Amino acid sequence: MTTRRHLLNACLLGAAALATPFAQAQTPNYPNKPIRIVVPFGPGGATDVVARTVADKLSARLGQPVIVENKPGASTMIGADAVAKAAPDGYTLMVSGSSTYTVMPALKERMPYDQQKDLALIALLVKAPLVLVTGPATQAKTAAELVALAKSKPGEMSYATFGTGSAPHLAGEMLAHEAGIKVLAVPYKGSAPASMALLGGEIHYAIDTIPSVGPHIKSGKLRALAVTSVQRASALPDVPTLGELKLGKASFDGFYALAAPAATPAAIQQLLGRELAAIMALPDVKEKMLAAGLEPGFLDAPAFKAKVADEIATFKAAGTRANIVME
Numbered sequence: 001m002t003t004r005r006h007l008l009n010a011c012l013l014g015a016a017a018l019a020t021p022f023a024q025a026q027t028p029n030y031p032n033k034p035i036r037i038v039v040p041f042g043p044g045g046a047t048d049v050v051a052r053t054v055a056d057k058l059s060a061r062l063g064q065p066v067i068v069e070n071k072p073g074a075s076t077m078i079g080a081d082a083v084a085k086a087a088p089d090g091y092t093l094m095v096s097g098s099s100t101y102t103v104m105p106a107l108k109e110r111m112p113y114d115q116q117k118d119l120a121l122i123a124l125l126v127k128a129p130l131v132l133v134t135g136p137a138t139q140a141k142t143a144a145e146l147v148a149l150a151k152s153k154p155g156e157m158s159y160a161t162f163g164t165g166s167a168p169h170l171a172g173e174m175l176a177h178e179a180g181i182k183v184l185a186v187p188y189k190g191s192a193p194a195s196m197a198l199l200g201g202e203i204h205y206a207i208d209t210i211p212s213v214g215p216h217i218k219s220g221k222l223r224a225l226a227v228t229s230v231q232r233a234s235a236l237p238d239v240p241t242l243g244e245l246k247l248g249k250a251s252f253d254g255f256y257a258l259a260a261p262a263a264t265p266a267a268i269q270q271l272l273g274r275e276l277a278a279i280m281a282l283p284d285v286k287e288k289m290l291a292a293g294l295e296p297g298f299l300d301a302p303a304f305k306a307k308v309a310d311e312i313a314t315f316k317a318a319g320t321r322a323n324i325v326m327e
Contacts, residue, residue, distance in 0.1 A: 040079025
C-alpha cells in the first residue's frame with residue numbers, strides 16, 4: 001500500500017512538473033512581433049495620453065514595437081468590437097475608459113459584442129476625474145449659475161458627449177437629472193473635436209477628462225466649475241466636487257483600463273498584468289499621469305472585474321432614473 005501511495009504521488013508530481021512547460025509552450029517567444037493597442041477614441045484625448053505612455057513602456061520592456069491605433073466612433077463600439085473579434089494571441093489590445101467598460105454595457109441592450117464573453121479585462125490603469133467646464137457661449141462662473149441659466153432656458157442649452165451612452169453623456173444626464181434641468185446632448189468623436197466646439201461657442205458646456213481640457217483651463221479659455229469625482233482632483237485642488245455643491249448623486253469616477261480578446265492565453269494575460277503593474281508604479285509614469293490630471297488607482301484583473309460589475313449595476317440604476325434610452 002505504501003509503495004502504491006509513493007508511486008501515485010510520484011506520478012502526480014511528474015504530471016505537475018510537465019504542466020508548467022506545457023502551459024509555457026502555449027505562448028512561445030511572446031511577443032515576437034509588433035503589438036497593437038486600439039484606442040476607440042479620436043487622437044488627442046486623455047485615452048491617448050494613457051495608451052501612448054503604456055505603449056512606450058511596454059515596448060521597452062518587451063522588446064517589440066507597441067503601436068497605438070485610434071478607431072473612434074459609435075460611442076467606442078467600433079474600436080471595442082474590432083478588439084473583441086481580433087485574434088486572441090496577445091497582439092491586439094485595447095486601452096479605453098468607463099464609456100466602454102461600464103457605461104455602454106449598463107445602458108445599451110444590444111451591442112455587436114458581449115463584453116463578458118468577448119473581452120478579457122486585464123487591469124485598470126489609472127483613475128480619470130471628469131470636470132464640468134464652460135466656454136465662451138456662457139458666462140456662468142459657478143455650477144449654480146450654470147444650473148440657473150439652464151433652468152431659465154429649458155431645452156436650449158447644449159453640452160458635448162462622445163456619442164450616445166458615452167461617459168460624458170451619462171455624466172451629463174446624471175447632472176441634468178440631479179439639477180432638474182433640460183439640456184441637449186451633442187455628440188462628437190472625442191475630446192479634441194468636443195473641445196474645439198466648446199471653445200468656438202458651438203455648445204455651452206462639457207464634462208470631459210482633466211487631461212483633455214486641462215490646458216484650456218490653465219490658459220483661461222475654459223472655466224472649471226466642478227469635478228465629478230467623489231474627492232477633489234489633485235490637478236484642480238480649488239475646484240469643488242459635485243457632492244460639495246449638493247449634487248452628489250451625479251458623481252462619476254472615470255478610469256482607463258486595458259483589455260484583450262477573451263480567449264487570449266492566460267499566460268499572456270498574466271504577463272501583461274504583471275508588466276502593467278510594474279509600469280504604472282514607475283515614478284516617471286506616476287508623475288506624468290498626475291501632471292495630466294489623472295489619479296493613481298491601479299487594479300489587477302480580479303479587482304478590476306469586481307469594479308466593473310459594481311459600476312454596471314450602479315449605472316443601470318442611474319440610466320433608468322435619468323431615462324437614458326439607447327437603441
